[in-house]
Amino acid sequence: MTDHNHSTGVQHYIDQGQAMLAGLAAHRAAMRGKKFDTIAVHGLYGMQAALGNQGSIIEPVYMSTAQHFENSDHMEAALSYQMPGWIYSRVANPTVGFLEETLALLEGYGFGGEVTACATASGMAAVFMATNPFLERDGSGPINFVASAKCYGGTFMLFSERYARERGIELRWVKNPLDFDEWAGQIDANTRFVFGEMPxxxxxxxFDIAALAELAHGHGLPLIIDSTVATPALMRPLLHGADIVVQSVSKAMTTSGFAIAGAVIARANIPSRVGPDALRQNFALYVKLLPFRDHGPGISPFSAMMILNDLRTLRSKVNLMSTSAMRVAQFLADQPQIEQVFYPGLPGTPEYAIAQKYMWLVDAEEEFGAPVNRFSHLLGFTVAGGPAAARKFFDQLQMIWRATDLGRVKTVATIPAISTHQQQGEEGRDLANVAGNLVRLSVGAEHPADIIGDLEQALAAVGERTVMAAAR
Ligand SMILES: Cc1ncc(COP(=O)(O)O)c(C=O)c1O
Structure with missing residues (x-):
C-alpha cells in the first residue's frame, strides 16, 4: 500500500467521524428542545443508539478498558482525535459519555450556547481540572487567583496547600463573598481565575454571580462556580454569565450515595489570560482530551451508570428535599437551644435577597402555577453552649446519620470543625466562618415530621441549663 492509499484510509475514518459528530449534534439539538425532566430521563441515549446495543432501553455499562479498532487507519484516526472514539477508559468511555452529555444538557438548560462536560472521578478532581489549566507559568512573573473563603474544606486545602504553599501561587481569599468590593479589590493584572462556591x-x-461574571470578564478572566449544593435543578450559573461550573456529582446528583464523581462543565469561548486557543474555545473538551488524559482522574463506567439512574429524577427529589429543608430550618430557627440558622430561605439571613434572585426550581410553573424559589437541601446551625453542646446534640441523634456526607436521600448531619473542615485549622475555619458549634444538616427525603422529631429529641438532651449558661 502506498502512503497515498494509507492517508485515504485514515481519511475514510475521519469522514466517518464527521458523520458521527453531525448525528450527535442533531440529537443534542433535538434534546435541547425538551423539558428538564425529559432530558434528565433520556440524556443523549436514544433509539438509534439502543438499536446498536441489542435494543437495550437503558444505557449499557461498558466495563471494557479498551476499544478494538477495525485496522491501523481507524486506530490512527481515533488516537489522533480526528474522529470520535473512546480508545481507552481513562481517556473516554461510552457510558461515561452518556453521563457527560446528560450533565451538559442539564447544566445548559435554558442557555443559548453550546455547553460541554468532562466527568471526573470525584468533585475534588473536578475542582482541580477546572482550575489547574489556568495556573500555567508563562515566565511573566508572579501569578495569583481569587477565591471565596466560604468553600468546602477540600477545596480550601487544594487552594491553600497544593497551589499556594507547594507551588508558590498567591491565593487571595475573599472573606465575605456578598461584598462585591472585596472581590474587585483582589483582582489585578496577575490574576488567573475567579472562583466561588454558591451556595x-x-x-x-x-454572591451575585452576574455582577461577578461582569467583573471577571472586564479583566479577561474566567469565572468558575462550584454549584454542587444547588444542582442544575435550582441554579444554572452559565445562564448568569459564569464560564465554568464545577459539580461534586457525588452529592444531590447521586442521592442514592452509590458513587463518587465530579464534573467540569463549560460554555464555549471563555476568556483566559493563558493557554492555547483550544482552551478558550471549548474548555471542557480541551480538559478532557489533554490535561484530564495526562492527570488520569477518570471515572468508573459503573459509577456513571449509577449516576445516570439517579439523575433521571433530580428535579423532583431536589424539590422534595428543599421543601423539607425549609420546614426544618423554620423549626430550628424557633428553638431556644439554637443560636443561629444558616439557610438562605429564611428572611433575615444576609443571603436572603441574593438567594431569591438565583435559586429557582426549574420548570416549576406548570406544577405550581408560578415560578417558585427553592433553597436546597443543605443548612447549618450553631448550638448554644459551644462545641461541647453541639457534640452532645449530635451524639443524641437516633435516625439522622452522623457522617461526612450530603445530598443523600437519607438525612445526614456532621460537625464541620471536626470533619469536613478539620484539616484547615482554627485560622482557616475563622476565615471560612466555620464555628466549632456549627452543625451541618443535609435534609433527605424522609417525612419532615420525623426529621424534626429526631432533632427535637436531640435538642432536648442539650437541655435548658446549657442554654441558660450560654445566655449569661
Ligand atoms: C461544594 C463541594 N465541592 C466539592 C466537593 C468535593 O467533592 P467530592 O467529595 O466528590 O470529591 C464537595 C464535597 O463535599 C463539596 O461539598
Missing part, C-alpha cells in the same frame, strides 16, 4: 458548604454563603 457554599456548609455556611450557604452566596
Amino acid at each position: 457554599s458548604n456548609p455556611g450557604l454563603g452566596m
